[in-house]
Amino acid sequence: MLENDITPSYILQYIRGITPAADDLSAAVEERCRREEVPILDEEVKSLLRFLLLLKPPRRILEVGTAYGFSSIFMSQFVAPEGHIDTIERNPAMWRKAKPNIQSAGLENTITLHIGHAQEILPTLTGPYEVILLDASMGQYGLFWEEIKRLLCPGGWLLADNVLHSGMTAKPRLEIPRRQRTIHSRLQAFLRTVLVDEEFASSLLPIGDGVLLSLKQMRGSEE
Numbered sequence: 685m686l687e688n689d690i691t692p693s694y695i696l697q698y699i700r701g702i703t704p705a706a707d708d709l710s711a712a713v714e715e716r717c718r719r720e721e722v723p724i725l726d727e728e729v730k731s732l733l734r735f736l737l738l739l740k741p742p743r744r745i746l747e748v749g750t751a752y753g754f755s756s757i758f759m760s761q762f763v764a765p766e767g768h769i770d771t772i773e774r775n776p777a778m779w780r781k782a783k784p785n786i787q788s789a790g791l792e793n794t795i796t797l798h799i800g801h802a803q804e805i806l807p808t809l810t811g812p813y814e815v816i817l818l819d820a821s822m823g824q825y826g827l828f829w830e831e832i833k834r835l836l837c838p839g840g841w842l843l844a845d846n847v848l849h850s851g852m853t854a855k856p857r858l859e860i861p862r863r864q865r866t867i868h869s870r871l872q873a874f875l876r877t878v879l880v881d882e883e884f885a886s887s888l889l890p891i892g893d894g895v896l897l898s899l900k901q902m903r904g905s906e907e
């Protein structure tokens with residue numbers, strides 16, 4: 685998105701103007717998603733994700749919300765050797781596109797696509813994961829939190845996208861259109877839960893559509 689209530693558009697234009705576009709394995713799928721208006725990671729979130737993955741290439745990543753497979757293909761470039769990505773998608777219109785995209789990138793052995801609702805799939809996974817990318821229906825993030833806590837290894841981190849929901853999350857309830865109020869209160873509750881969880885060190889960032897970063901802290905014996 686270029687116009688939003690989170691970052692002024694002149695700042696976005698400036699950042700995008702000086703950041704060279706990456707021509708990588710995921711570029712064709714990204715371009716198709718943008719053309720077909722499939723919601724995917726914003727440029728700035730993608731750049732942050734790349735940075736974090738490069739700091740410590742993970743062996744195991746979990747993603748909730750595959751869409752056409754763009755973000756999985758993007759992240760596959762930054763996993764450790766033999767690294768693996770599990771990604772969950774419930775919408776047939778999405779996973780039917782993701783499957784061939786993953787195949788034509790030659791990543792069938794690196795990316796496993798789990799078809800179904802995350803609420804049903806998450807309890808079947810054993811993990812542990814070093815990185816979890818949450819990029820699904822925002823109103824459901826709170827439902828996933830206990831499973832995310834279980835699945836993340838100590839020292840692992842979560843990136844939850846879209847948590848400021850075009851700035852709406854930060855507004856008083858009465859300013860929110862009625863049909864958005866449930867999502868508004870669920871997102872607020874999710875953020876309150878995570879930000880006070882002492883097992884995690886979290887940071888809520890006003891970039892893209894709002895990003896929550898949460899690191900599962902190591903206890904003394906795990907360092």
Ligand SMILES: C[S@@+](CC[C@H](N)C(=O)[O-])C[C@H]1O[C@@H](n2cnc3c(N)ncnc32)[C@H](O)[C@@H]1O
Pocket residue numbers: 723724725748749750751752753754755756772773774775778800801802803819820821824
């Ligand atoms: C924003 S898109 C994901 C974009 C993708 N991460 C990317 O950047 O290429 C969100 C996707 O999450 C899926 N989704 C939403 N809620 C879900 C759930 N509870 N379980 C599985 N998939 C879900 C939607 O069908 C949609 O395709």
